[in-house]
Amino acid sequence: MNTRYIAGLSLVTMGVGFVTTLFLPENPYVELLKxxxxxGLVGGFADWFAVTALFRHPMGIPIPHTSLLLKNREKIANSLISALENELLNKESITKKLQKFQLMRVAGSALVKLAGKKRNRISVLDFSQALLARLPLEAMVPYLQSGIASIIRKTDAQALAExxxxxxxRGSWDEKALDYALDQGRAWASKPExxxxxGSIAQQKITEAKVGGLMGFAVQAFAGFMNEEKLGTMIQQLLLSGIQDLIQPGNANRERLLAEIRNRLLSVAGxxxxxxxxxxxxxxKALQxxxxxFLVxxxxxxxxxxxxxxxxxxxxGGKIVVAALRFVIRKLQAEQEMAESAERKVLSFIVDFVEANHYRLGVLLKDNLDQMNDKELVRMLEEKVGGDLQWIRVNGAxxxxxxxxxxxxxxxx
Known part of the structure; x- marks a missing residue:
């Protein structure tokens, strides 16, 4: 039953009871009931007046200090906003409540529970696939190129080169590079072609050589004696012999060559x-x-x-989701300091976000109240708290x- 009807019934009962006792014969019991x-009639009527005066003028009569909520709606709204910003949503209270909440532990337990169901794991994988498919790679690449170019320009090239x-x-990569080059050179020099x-190149250059006198005669005699095949074989053997010497560890020429390579590397680094x-x-090149x-x-x-x-x-079955979640939880459990740091950062983010934006709740509350006319405001308040206030009338009676x-x-x- 509506509490307003109960309150009205209590007042009517007191009134009817009082009127009835007026017509009953005089005796102690009637006088006591009267x-x-x-x-009860006076108390019920007084409480009816008090409760009604909160929302409207009793019986429509503009009695002073009645219809209190409507007269003070601006003050009430400002008080609610002030309480919301300074007491309910201030930094200290939010921090204390969140610390008691143990956010990371609760979140971890909730995630483990959710990951235990196959449909949730599949949903995570579906979402990941959809997210990957929708990534605008072509739009991202220019930013990636700019980032790469910026990193290259900011890098200390000399320190990196050194x-x-x-x-x-220290890793003997210079020796390995030399050995690789010598192996490739030996393989190339060993080919018949x-x-x-x-031999062809040597024969041509000897023929083109312009040397006079005795030296010229000797060169021409040598050229007539040697053909392309003999010259090629001789040069090929010389090359292979030289390469073989350079391959041998401890060879003097090899050491001098390595020293020269290292000096050139150090020279480049400086x-x-x-x-x-x-x-x-x-x-x-990165911006080309x-x-x-290529990156796309x-x-x-x-x-x-x-x-x-x-x-x-x-x-x-999406077991990788469970494995990834367990890995993160184990990592956080093993690294207690990391877990505490992560929780502090999350809490700090939440607190700062709420503190920076809680005024929006006040603005929203103020806007909603301003949009309501007097009848709507009274109806809303009576729906929310009017029922409890009507019991004051019943108790008064x-x-x-x-x-x-x-x-x-x-x-x-």
């Missing part, structure tokens, strides 16, 4: 002008349309591979009735 109903040369020398080519030109060349096309193609390949891997994972009984007894005494 005193109780009279006091570290690279030092790492190459290489010997023929070298050449600031050349390194600056190299940096600028790389940065310009060809580089953009590589990113498309990576995206396709990831989508295909996620599709296979869906067929297996009952308390008045009991007090009336007590007062009548006091009069008798």
């Amino acid at each position: 005193g109780g109903f009279e006091a 570290k690279a040369v030092d790492a190459a020398i 290489t010997g023929y080519m070298l 050449d600031e002008e050349m390194l600056a030109r190299g940096k600028e060349w790389l940065a310009d 349309p060809q580089t953009e096309q 193609e590589r990113l498309e390949e990576i995206r396709g591979a990831l989508i295909e891997a996620l599709e296979k994972e869906k067929l297996s 009952l308390c008045g009735f009991l007090i009336g009984l007590v007062l009548t007894c006091i009069q008798w005494l």
